[in-house]
Amino acid sequence: MGRTAGRSPEETRRALLKAAAETIRVRGIHASLDETARNASVSKGGLLYHFASKDELILELVRAELAAFQASIDVELDPDDTAPGRLTRAYIRAVLAPTSDDEARESLALITQLMTVPAVAEVARADAERLEAALAADGLPADVLALVVAAADGMSSAPLWGGSAHTPAHRRLAERLQHLTRHPELWESLPWPPSA
Secondary structure, three states: OOOOOOOOHHHHHHHHHHHHHHHHHHHOOOOOHHHHHHHOOOOHHHHHHHOOOHHHHHHHHHHHHHHHHHHHHHHHOOOOOOOOOHHHHHHHHHHOOOOOHHHHHHHHHHHHHHOOOHHHHHHHHHHHHHHHHHHHOOOOOHHHHHHHHHHHHHHHOHHHHOOOOOOHHHHHHHHHHHHHHHOOHHHHOOOOOOOO
């Protein structure tokens, strides 16, 4: 086991969460606490000191991942942008941030593993509802919001299926989604068939 002397409790918690993410991504949700502790260079007792159970560790990992995603949106908020759709534009930039396709694939693999746990699904659902409410209050028409969020989410999942989210076509689409949030009237000006 590696040396951990001098590591603060918060640093140890972060190391354990990082090790848990890697272990679960590679070995699945049933990966052992022993393996997670070993990957963090912490004893199993040390892991249990910080997280009383595997369930607690997994839920804290999920909360950390959700908080990191929210932080990535917050970083993308443009302080000079006060127009309707400001949060949605930050969301698009955060979801489509230039990460490597391998990093995106690893993140999606971890999320897929975690979402098999019912308690995780509940935490994620509550967070999704919070984000959906914030986006709904962002001042865009519901149809435009649904379109740009679905398109950005879909583009970000391309690496899961072996594709890339960083092609010229994806960059052009991201620019057009941003443009549509600034000019939502373009959506309504399309020649839509009459509603039934």
